[in-house]
Amino acid sequence: MAKGRSVKLKLDKMSVTVLLVMSVFGGVIGFYLGLGASAAQTVSFREAATLMKDKGALMEDVGKLLDEQGKRTGSREMIDKAKQALEAGSVMMSKGTSMMGITK
DSSP states (O other), X not given: OOOOOOOOOOOOHHHHXXXXXXXXXXXXXXXXXXXXXXXXXXXXXXXXXXXXXXXXXXXXHHHHHHHHHHHHHTOHHHHHHHHHHHHXXXXXXXXXXXXXXXXX
């Protein structure tokens, strides 16, 4: 077995001061680097929310068209698909809207 050796650190006032200044300086730099990275994430999050909202509106439009076509032809299957598209579009639009509310 190896004998345990204790290591004593001798820190004078200058060493402690330098360590404190370096850690504060590093913290400030890290904070500002983090702000720059979060700004890019916010932009991409907002773009994703806008895309979801637009796709939801498009799905609702497709659902309305399918519903009209289904009623015109009497196709029950098309009417059911229209209902699903309308519901999915509505859900997607509401999620996109709530995501946009988070970024404001």
